[in-house]
Amino acid sequence: MKQRMSLENQSVGTDFILLGLFSQSKYSPFLYSLIFIIFIVALTENATLFLLIQCDPHLHTPMYFFISQLSLMDMMYISVTVPKMLSDQIIGINKISAPSCGLQMLLYVTLLAAEFFLLATMSYDRYMAICHPLRYPILMNHRVCMLLAIICWSLGSIEGITLTPIALNFSFCKSREIQNYFCELLALLKLSCSDTSLYELIMYLCCVFMLLIPVIIILSSYSLILLTVYKMNSATGHRKAFVTCSSHVSVVILFYGASIYNYMLPPSYHTTAKDMVVSVFYNILTPAINPLIYSVRNKDVTTALKKMLCSKFGLPNFQK
Numbered sequence: 001m002k003q004r005m006s007l008e009n010q011s012v013g014t015d016f017i018l019l020g021l022f023s024q025s026k027y028s029p030f031l032y033s034l035i036f037i038i039f040i041v042a043l044t045e046n047a048t049l050f051l052l053i054q055c056d057p058h059l060h061t062p063m064y065f066f067i068s069q070l071s072l073m074d075m076m077y078i079s080v081t082v083p084k085m086l087s088d089q090i091i092g093i094n095k096i097s098a099p100s101c102g103l104q105m106l107l108y109v110t111l112l113a114a115e116f117f118l119l120a121t122m123s124y125d126r127y128m129a130i131c132h133p134l135r136y137p138i139l140m141n142h143r144v145c146m147l148l149a150i151i152c153w154s155l156g157s158i159e160g161i162t163l164t165p166i167a168l169n170f171s172f173c174k175s176r177e178i179q180n181y182f183c184e185l186l187a188l189l190k191l192s193c194s195d196t197s198l199y200e201l202i203m204y205l206c207c208v209f210m211l212l213i214p215v216i217i218i219l220s221s222y223s224l225i226l227l228t229v230y231k232m233n234s235a236t237g238h239r240k241a242f243v244t245c246s247s248h249v250s251v252v253i254l255f256y257g258a259s260i261y262n263y264m265l266p267p268s269y270h271t272t273a274k275d276m277v278v279s280v281f282y283n284i285l286t287p288a289i290n291p292l293i294y295s296v297r298n299k300d301v302t303t304a305l306k307k308m309l310c311s312k313f314g315l316p317n318f319q320k
Contacts, residue, residue: 015095016188017177018088021276032089038288039082045291046071049301056304062140063129066122067294069149070251073118074287077111080104081182081283098168101183106164109185112259113210114156119252120214121148126245127221131228159206166202170194179272184279186262187272207263211256218252247293254289258282 021035022028053059053068081104088094096104125145129136167185170192180187185203189196225245258281295301 014098015176016098016101016183016191018085018094018096018181018183019177019179020085020088020094021181021280028089032086035082035284036086038284039078039086042078042284042288042291043075045295046075046287048305049291049295050075052301052304052308055308059300059304062125062136062145063122064300065142065145066118066125066149069118069152070115070122070290070294073111073115074290076107077115078284078287080107080111085181096183101188102164102168105167105183105185105188106160108160108182109163110156110160112156113159114152115255116210116214116259117152117155118149119248119255120217121152122248123218123221123252126248127225130225130245159210163203163206166199170196170199180276180279182279182283184275186275204264211260211264215256222249247298250293251286251290254286255282258286 022031050068050071053064053071084096084104125140128140132139163185167188170189171194172191173193176191178184178187178191189200222245229242258278262275262278262282295305
């Protein structure tokens with residue numbers, strides 16, 4: 001009751017109130033501590049993978065260039081929401097101003113969309129490497145890779161700039177308590193007393209562009225890859241292609257599956273609790289899982305990591 005009254009008092013004015021993840025749980029200190037550990041692990045993993053790719057010449061290939069971009073996006077992505085949530089828990093004040101809410105939403109949508117397009121680009125890169133190996137170094141040279149990365153970041157920025165300002169211009173005459181741990185677009189729209197039907201249509205079309213087009217590219221790329229691998233006579237080629245592509249497919253399923261649930265399924269499928277759980281899955285867990293998927297089964301990355309550790313701590317290099 002006291003917490004509820006405190007939230008109502010905070011909601012006076014133009015600030016929004018973030019209800020957080022575990023406000024109703026008696027285990028919230030433990031759960032927030034767990035989120036903090038996952039956050040630190042995700043930052044450490046992605047920063048290590050990013051620096052490893054930048055520093056090791058053997059990893060200066062198109063595939064690892066795009067993986068480094070994914071690590072950079074994941075570091076920024078998880079940092080947009082989690083530090084604010086944890087600081088709110090420590091300080092005990094869950095307010096966020098409208099400008100801060102808009103900035104958080106802008107960065108979140110931009111990075112989310114950019115990662116969708118990057119995953120599609122990574123699948124295209126694997127298609128070129130496996131299906132056109134002889135022309136691959138020419139077709140996917142450094143300049144092309146840089147251009148594709150810029151396009152991914154630019155398309156993500158367009159999504160963020162298109163959706164965020166309009167959402168903040170709606171009237172909020174209802175409760176200003178956002179039923180989430182960050183300024184999530186759908187949760188914010190539920191507070192508006194304006195007619196948001198046109199905006200929701202625009203948002204749905206943006207989600208179709210942001211989700212379905214990359215999914216089509218990914219499905220097409222991996223279908224052609226499977227067809228090419230099936231025609232191979234080399235068992236080694238089969239295994240190498242399978243290991244590489246299965247890592248990419250795992251990331252795609254985790255990230256796209258949760259996002260499609262949140263942004264493309266009808267409202268009848270949604271509840272506040274389900275939406276927050278799904279948000280945690282692709283906003284907090286996925287950035288921590290991605291580096292593991294791309295490194296644990298990847299001999300090039302593990303070899304580069306061993307070399308870096310040996311050089312750092314003066315240990316003997318035990319390469320086979």
